[in-house]
Amino acid sequence: MAYVGYFGFLGYSIPLWLLTGTIILRVDVQAYKLAGMDKERKVCRFIGWLNVCLGLLMFAGYWLLQWKGW
Numbered sequence: 001m002a003y004v005g006y007f008g009f010l011g012y013s014i015p016l017w018l019l020t021g022t023i024i025l026r027v028d029v030q031a032y033k034l035a036g037m038d039k040e041r042k043v044c045r046f047i048g049w050l051n052v053c054l055g056l057l058m059f060a061g062y063w064l065l066q067w068k069g070w
Contacts, residue, residue: 010062014055021051 025048032041 010058014059014062017051017055017058021048021053021055024048024051 024044028044029041029048032038032044
């Protein structure tokens with residue numbers, strides 16, 4: 001139970017990962033699509049989905065740490 005406090009930064013970083021990934025997917029990808037910049041759009045899509053997936057993985061790990069009490 002004493003080590004759970006060490007992972008306190010995850011409570012702040014998980015929403016940031018999810019929020020930035022969503023913003024990248026909604027704003028940047030559309031801007032590059034309108035500008036006709038296909039290569040940049042693909043990179044932004046990759047980075048956006050990477051942020052969302054990492055946020056979800058960290059959420060699952062954080063939930064597991066809280067649930068098990070490691």
